[in-house]
Amino acid sequence: MTVTTIGIIGGGQLGRMLAMAAARLNFRTIILEPQSDCPAAQVASEQIVAPYDDPEALDALARACQVVTYEFENVPVTAAQRLQSTVPVFPPPKALEVAQDRLAEKRFLNACGIETADFRVVDSQEDLEKALADFDGRGVLKTCRLGYDGKGQRVFRSKQDDPAGAFDALGGVPLILESFVPFEREISIIAARGSDGRVLCYDPAENVHRNGILHTSTVPARIAESTSAAAREAGRKLLEALNYVGVIGIEFFVMPDGALIANEIAPRVHNTGHWTEAGCVISQFEQHMRAVGGLALGNPQRHSDCVMTNLIGDDVLDVPQWLEKPNVLVHLYGKTEARPGRKMGHVTELGA
Ligand code: AMP
Secondary structure, eight states, X not given: OOOOEEEEEOOSHHHHHHHHHHHXXXXXXXXXXXXXXXXXXXXXXXXXXXXXXXXXXXXXXXXXXXXXXXXSTTSOHHHHHHHHTTSOBSSOHHHHHHHTOHHHHHHHHHHXXXXXXXXXXXXXXXXXXXXXXXXXXXXXXXESSSOOTTOSEEEEOSTTSOOTTHHHHTTSXXXXXXXXXXXXXXXXXXXXXXXXXXXXXOOOEEEEEETTEEEEEEESOSOOHHHHHHHHHHHHHHHHHTTOOEEEEEEEEEOTTSOEEEEEEESSOOGGGTTHHHHBSSOHHHHHHHHHTTOOOOOOOBOXXXXXEEEEGGGGGXXXXXXXXXXXXXXXXXXXXXXXXXXXXXXXXXXX
């Protein structure tokens, strides 16, 4: 079926950038998002203002679109499944199931032959103490679900770090303790799979986080060609195992010997791929819309080296200075209030 209208669940900046890329290819977009005048709705064709799991809203979206995608991984799986009974949903809801739960995610990655940090399931304070003993008192404790930007985590750096009360402090919910990974740097790969099964990857980006939030992505990453090839290969395996259509982001730790350890996956366009709108002819956003809209994938080749910097909270006050610089693409998200930790926009500097 020819796709003319694409539904997008979620109305944040990723939905905004997807809708902008879609418009250039003559796709109309409808955003499902409870907050009116959200960043995505400001540039989309239409918005349905309703909760993500509202059955009537989902049915209205399914009637109005030929395909539905999403811009965040915590879309209720039941909502994606309801849609899927009448309209294709890409990436497949299975990708949501895997990405929403760190335990399912690690098990799926391992089953695909992709290495992750060693981990233990933690369902009680007693489990935590046993798991820490296994890892010599060091590790990163994370909620299995709904953690993002470093939220819902506790780091144990040594045996002196007292775990008393840590299970309850994270809300008494299912947790996972990961062994502490002594990585040299962090990278990510943005990979795409078309409806014809073709897989293409962008160059890996090297990422720096501040206070658990992405600060910069730099391309090229300072890694060996073999490490880059391994990241692409992991992306291909994962996309094929999920029978995926669309763009995925995969974050890795790079060990001193160049080996990769997968940290997490995001079944959507990803903040560490924002550089592609300035550094490549075809951005990750267009690539995703091409894939879900049934068009041929575009060339992901990078034409420039670049550094993408997130504008978090008051960083947005620096926009006038960024606008003065040559070879800088400024992208703002249409958010009025610059709260601390809130992603307000990003800038990508070419040739940096
Ligand atoms: P995450 O929410 O899983 O992306 O974790 C946020 C950040 O915490 C990562 O980007 C790393 O810098 C750090 N981190 C997470 N897990 C580990 C780990 N197992 N070992 C060392 N550092 C970690």
